[in-house]
Amino acid sequence: MSDLIKARNLKKHFNLRGGKVLKAVDGIDLALAEGETLGLVGESGCGKSTVGRTLVGLHNATDGTIIFKGRDVLELNKTERREFVRFAQIIFQDPYASINPYMTVGDIIAEGIDNYKLFRGKERRERIYELLELVGLNRDHITRYPHEFSGGQRQRIGIARALAVEPGLIVCDEPISALDVSIQAQVVNLLSKLQRRFGLTYLFISHDLSMVRYISNRVAVMYLGKIFETASSDALYSRPRHPYTRGLLAAIPVPDPEIESARSAPLMEGEVPSPLSPPAGCRFSTRCPKSTTICRNMEPPLVEVADNHFAACHLCE
Amino acid sequence: MNACPYDTLEVRHLQVTFATYGGTVQAVRDVSFGLNQGECLALVGESGCGKTVTAHSIIRIIPQPPGRIRGEIFYRGRNLMKLGEKEMLKIRGAEICTIFQDPMTYLNPTMKVGAQITEIIREHSPDRKSRATLKKRCIEFFERVGMSDPERRFRQYPHEFSGGMRQRVLIAMALINKPKLVIADEPTTALDVTIQAQMLELMKNLQRETRTAFILITHDLGVVAKMAHRVAVVYAGKIVESAAAADLYKRPAHPYTVGLLNSVPGIKAVSGQTLYSIPGTPPDLFRPPAGCGFAPRCPQAMVVCDREPPPEFQVGPGHFSACWLLHNQAPANPLRNGFGMTQGADA
Numbered sequence: 001m002s003d004l005i006k007a008r009n010l011k012k013h014f015n016l017r018g019g020k021v022l023k024a025v026d027g028i029d030l031a032l033a034e035g036e037t038l039g040l041v042g043e044s045g046c047g048k049s050t051v052g053r054t055l056v057g058l059h060n061a062t063d064g065t066i067i068f069k070g071r072d073v074l075e076l077n078k079t080e081r082r083e084f085v086r087f088a089q090i091i092f093q094d095p096y097a098s099i100n101p102y103m104t105v106g107d108i109i110a111e112g113i114d115n116y117k118l119f120r121g122k123e124r125r126e127r128i129y130e131l132l133e134l135v136g137l138n139r140d141h142i143t144r145y146p147h148e149f150s151g152g153q154r155q156r157i158g159i160a161r162a163l164a165v166e167p168g169l170i171v172c173d174e175p176i177s178a179l180d181v182s183i184q185a186q187v188v189n190l191l192s193k194l195q196r197r198f199g200l201t202y203l204f205i206s207h208d209l210s211m212v213r214y215i216s217n218r219v220a221v222m223y224l225g226k227i228f229e230t231a232s233s234d235a236l237y238s239r240p241r242h243p244y245t246r247g248l249l250a251a252i253p254v255p256d257p258e259i260e261s262a263r264s265a266p267l268m269e270g271e272v273p274s275p276l277s278p279p280a281g282c283r284f285s286t287r288c289p290k291s292t293t294i295c296r297n298m299e300p301p302l303v304e305v306a307d308n309h310f311a312a313c314h315l316c317e
Numbered sequence: 318m319n320a321c322p323y324d325t326l327e328v329r330h331l332q333v334t335f336a337t338y339g340g341t342v343q344a345v346r347d348v349s350f351g352l353n354q355g356e357c358l359a360l361v362g363e364s365g366c367g368k369t370v371t372a373h374s375i376i377r378i379i380p381q382p383p384g385r386i387r388g389e390i391f392y393r394g395r396n397l398m399k400l401g402e403k404e405m406l407k408i409r410g411a412e413i414c415t416i417f418q419d420p421m422t423y424l425n426p427t428m429k430v431g432a433q434i435t436e437i438i439r440e441h442s443p444d445r446k447s448r449a450t451l452k453k454r455c456i457e458f459f460e461r462v463g464m465s466d467p468e469r470r471f472r473q474y475p476h477e478f479s480g481g482m483r484q485r486v487l488i489a490m491a492l493i494n495k496p497k498l499v500i501a502d503e504p505t506t507a508l509d510v511t512i513q514a515q516m517l518e519l520m521k522n523l524q525r526e527t528r529t530a531f532i533l534i535t536h537d538l539g540v541v542a543k544m545a546h547r548v549a550v551v552y553a554g555k556i557v558e559s560a561a562a563a564d565l566y567k568r569p570a571h572p573y574t575v576g577l578l579n580s581v582p583g584i585k586a587v588s589g590q591t592l593y594s595i596p597g598t599p600p601d602l603f604r605p606p607a608g609c610g611f612a613p614r615c616p617q618a619m620v621v622c623d624r625e626p627p628p629e630f631q632v633g634p635g636h637f638s639a640c641w642l643l644h645n646q647a648p649a650n651p652l653r654n655g656f657g658m659t660q661g662a663d664a
Contacts, residue, residue, distance in 0.1 A: 044480075045511040086491040150598055181536055185594030192591065207509060210582040214592055251514035253539030255581050257562045260542040260619040268511050271481050 002172045003253050004034040004201050005055070005069075005088075005169060010064035012047075020276055023051040026225035027064070029302070032169065037195065037202040039216030039233060041209055041248070043272050047225040049093075052171040055203065056088040086116055089162035093174035095154035098269070099146050105132075105157055106142035106188045112165040131160040136190060152183035159190065163198075176211060188215055209252055213237055221245050222274055224283040227302060231309040241311040244268075244284050282314065290315055323351030324393070325498055325530040328374070331388035333370050333379065340603045344370040346554035347388075352547070354497070355528035359562070361577070362551035363599060368534045371551075372500045376409050377531075387536070393497065411441035414491040416520075418503035420483035424475040430486055431455055434493060441494050442564035454493070462489045463519060478544040481512040488516070492523055502534045517543050540582050542566065547635075550574050553600050553610030555626075560636035570630075570638040570652055573611045609641065617642060617650060 012025040032038050039050045047223040053059045055066065057073070066073040073084055089112075092098035099108050106128050113119055119127045129139045135156040144156060155175060162170050172191065177186040192215060194200060208213050212219055213233050220230040221244065229242040239247045247268035254260055270287045273279055282300050285291040294314050302312040326392065327592060333345040337411070345367040352358045360368045363500050373379050374386050390397040392413065417423045425433055435451040452471065459467035462640040475483060482505065491499050501520065505513040521544055524531050533544050541548055542562065549559040550573065558571040569575045580592035597614040600606050606651045612622035630643035 001617065043511060149374070181538075181577060182580050182595040184596070185592040186596075188592050189594055209510070214582050243621060247511060251510040253517065253537065253543045255538035255542050255578065256566055257542045257545075258566075260539075269515070271479055271512060272509075 002033065002116065003031045004069075006031040006067040007051075008065045008067065010051070010054060010066065011062045012050050012059055013062045016276075022275055023225050024212070024275065025054065026278075028116075028222075028225075028227045030055075030220065032201050032203060034201055035195070035199050036217045037204050037215050039212035039219040040203060040205045040222060041207060041212050041219060043207065043224035043248075045224075045272055045275060046222045047275070048222050049173050050179065051222070052090065052173050052205050056090050056169075056171050057085055058090070082116075086112070086165045087167050088169045089165065089167040090171040090173060091155070091162050091175045093156050094178055095158060096153050096178075098158055099161075100227050101146050101153060101248070103145075104142065105137075105144050105146065105149075108146070108157060109160045109164050112161065113244065114151065116165055118165065119225045127164070129165055134194070135160045136186075151179050151181075152186060155179065155187055156190065159187075161192070162192065166198075167200070169201045169203070170255070170265055171205070173205045173206075174207070177208060184211065191215065207249060209237075221248065224278050226274065226283060226312065228284070228312075228313070229309075229311045230302075231306075235306070239306075239309075241305050241309065241316040242284075243288050243290055245288075245311075247289075282312075318659060320347075324353050325351075325356075326393075326532075327351035327389075327391040328371070328375065329389040329391070331371060331374060331390065333387075334385045336383045336385070338596070343554055343602050343605050345374070346347070346602075346605060348551070348554070348556055350549050350559065352498075352530050352532065352558060354530055355525075356547065357524060357531040357533060357545045359533045359535060359545035359548045360551055361538065361541055361548055363533060363536060365552045367554040367602075368400075368551050369502055371532055372415070372502050372532065375500065376413055376415060377405055378409075407441070410437060411494045412496050413498045413500065414494065414496040416487050416491045416499065416501040416504045419473065420487045420507075421481070423487060424483060426475055428474075429471070430473055430475060430478070434486070434490055437462050437490055438493060448499045455489075458489045458493050459485075461523075462486075462492075463515070464489075480508055481515065482509060484512070484516055485519070488520060492527065492529070495527065496529060498532070500534070503536070504533070505540060506535070506537070506549070513540070518631070520544065538566075538577065543597055550577070553605060554602060555610060555639065557611065557640070558636075558638040560633070564633060564636050567626045568633070568636075569645065570632040570636065571640050572615045572617055572642070572652070574638075576614075597655070609639070617652075619647065 007030040009027050011027050014022040014024060016022055040051060042048050050059065054061050061074060068084060074255045076084060109128050109131055110124060113124060113127060129140055132139060132141055137156055176187050179187060188211060188258055195202060204212060204215055216233045218230060219233045219236045221228045223244055229245045240249055268287055273286055279286045281297045282295040285295040300312045302310050305311045305316050325345050329349050331345055331348045332571045335342045335344060348371055360371065362368050375390055379386060438451055438454055456467045456471060459470055464470050464485050505516050508516060517540060535541060545562045548562050548565045549556045552573050558574050569578055576595040580595060582592060595614055601608050608623045608625055612618040619641060627639045627641045629637045629639045632638050632643060640652065641647055642650050
C-alpha cells in the first residue's frame with residue numbers, strides 16, 4: 001500500500017504570553033496508508049490532538065511538511081486547499097460542544113454539502129436521509145435538534161456530518177471517550193463498518209489503549225510532542241519495546257479480579273513534566289525506571305528495532 | 318431481612334425522585350445494599366443509572382425539593398434519614414467522607430490547599446488544636462498520599478496542582494479524619510491511565526490499612542476488578558445483580574452484566590474483530606418501563622420481562638440477580654443452567 005498522507009518533521013508550536021513557547025508537536029514523522037487505521041495514543045497534553053488538527057488543516061504547522069498525493073499541503077493554492085479540506089474530515093471528542101444546538105440535525109449534516117454545493121433541494125434531502133440511515137439514526141431525526149439526542153447519538157450525527165462530503169481521511173479525535181462503555185462499542189463498530197464500506201483511512205486518537213487495539217492496524221505512542229514507538233497493533237501490544245509503552249499498558253486495569261490481585265504496583269511513577277520545559281535528553285528520562293546517563297543527555301532517535309517496529313529509546317537498540 | 322446484618326451501612330429500599338418541568342424522574346427505584354467495615358463495594362453502571370444519586374442520598378446532599386427520598390439508610394445503627402441537619406453535619410466529613418470525580422470543582426480555588434485541609438480537621442475535632450499541630454497533621458498526611466515537597470504544597474493554591482496532585486489532595490481530605498465510610502464517586506475517571514493506576518494503588522493500600530468501608534462508584538470494570546470485594550451492578554435505578562467481585566466476573570448471572578463484560582475490550586483482544594455491543598440505549602426514567610428495565614435491550618427477553626419487574630433470585634452464596642431467566646419456569650437458558658454465559662473461552 002502506498003502512503004495516502006505523510007507528515008515529515010511536523011512541528012506545531014504555540015506562542016504563549018511572556019514569550020514562552022509551547023512545543024505541542026515537536027518534530028514527528030507520520031504516514032497513513034490508504035484504508036488503514038493508525039491509532040495515536042498518549043497521556044493528556046502529549047500533543048496527539050494537535051497532530052490530528054494540524055493534519056486536517058485546523059492548525060497551521062510551524063515547520064515540516066504534510067505530503068498528500070505527492071504534494072505539500074502547506075503549499076496548495078486556495079482551490080486545491082478547499083479540495084484537500086473536503087477530503088480530510090474530523091470527528092471531535094465532545095459530542096455536546098461540537099455540534100451547534102441552534103441547528104437542526106439535517107442542517108448540521110448538510111453544512112458540508114451546502115458549502116461544497118454537492119446537492120440541492122430534493123437530492124440534498126435524500127442524501128441526508130441516506131447519511132442518517134448509514135450511521136444508525138432515523139429519517140425523521142432530520143428536523144430534530146441536538147438536545148433531543150444522547151451522547152452516543154450525537155456522536156453519530158458528528159460522524160454523518162464528516163461523511164457528508166465523501167472524505168477519504170477522517171481524523172477521529174477521541175470520538176468515544178465521552179461515551180458509556182456499552183455505547184463506545186457501538187460507535188467503534190460503526191466506524192469499522194463505514195471504513196470497510198467506503199475504504200476510509202482513519203487517524204484514531206485516544207487515550208484508551210484497549211479500544212485503540214481493536215480498531216487500529218498500526219499504533220503510534222506519543223509523549224510530550226514526540227513519537228516514542230510505532231508498530232503494528234498486535235506487535236505493539238504483545239511486544240512493546242519502549243519503557244513508556246510498557247508502563248502505559250501495565251497501567252490499564254484488567255477487568256478480571258484474579259489478574260488484578262496478582263499484579264504488582266504500577267511501573268511508572270510521577271507525572272508528565274510540563275511541555276513548556278521538557279526534560280533534556282530523552283523526554284521520558286525523568287519517569288523511566290531504567291534511565292541512564294545517556295538518556296538524560298541525548299535524545300534518542302526513532303529507529304527500527306524489528307520489522308516495521310520503531311522505537312525511540314537508547315535501551316532498545 | 319433481619320435486623321442489620323451489616324455493621325457499617327445498610328440502605329433499604331431507597332427511592333429517589335426529582336420533580337422537574339418535564340415531569341418526575343425516577344432516578345433511584347428501590348435500591349438495597351449494605352457493607353461492613355473494611356469492605357469495598359463497587360456500584361457499577363452507565364451514566365444516568367442512579368449511582369451518584371444513591372451516594373448523594375447517603376450523605377444527604379440532595380436538595381429536597383425538587384428531590385424526594387424514600388427508604389431507610391442505616392449508618393452504624395442510626396437511621397440517617399431521621400437525623401437533624403446538625404447531627405448530620407457531625408457525621409458528614411468526619412465519619413462519612415467523599416472523593417468526587419472532578420477535583421477542580423470540589424476544591425475552593427481561592428483558598429490555599431493547606432487551609433482547606435486544616436479546616437476539615439478543625440471543624441471535626443472536639444478540642445482546639447494549635448495551628449502548628451494542624452499543619453503537622455496535614456503535612457504528615459500529604460506524605461502518606463505521596464505528595465512531593467509537602468511543605469511547599471501546603472502553601473499553594475489548587476490551580477498550581479496538576480490533575481493527579483489535586484486528586485491526591487481530595488484523597489487526603491477524605492481520609493484525614495479517619496472516617497468509617499468513604500464514598501468515592503468516579504475518583505479516577507478524569508485522570509490518565511498512568512495516574513489512575515497510581516491513585517487506585519494508593520486508595521487500595523489506604524483502604525486495606527485503615528479498614529475503612531469504601532463505596533466505589535464507577536463505570537470501569539477494570540477499576541472494579543482492582544479495588545472491590547463486592548460489586549452491585551446498577552441499571553435504570555435498580556440493582557440488577559450483586560455478588561463477590563471474583564464471582565461476578567467468572568459467573569455473571571444477568572444479561573446486562575454479561576453484555577457489559579463483553580463490551581470491554583480485554584487486553585488479549587485481537588485487532589480487527591467486531592466488538593460486542595449492547596444494542597439500544599438505557600430507558601427514559603421519566604417513564605420507566607413496567608417490567609424489567611433491561612428488557613428492551615435484552616437479547617433473551619421473554620413476554621413476562623416487559624410486564625412484571627423481576628424479583629431477586631439467589632444464584633450462589635451472596636450472589637443475587639434480578640432476572641426472569643432464572644425463574645424455574647423459564648425455558649432452559651445459559652443463565653439457569655449453571656450460568657456463566659461469558660462468550661468465548663470459559664475458565
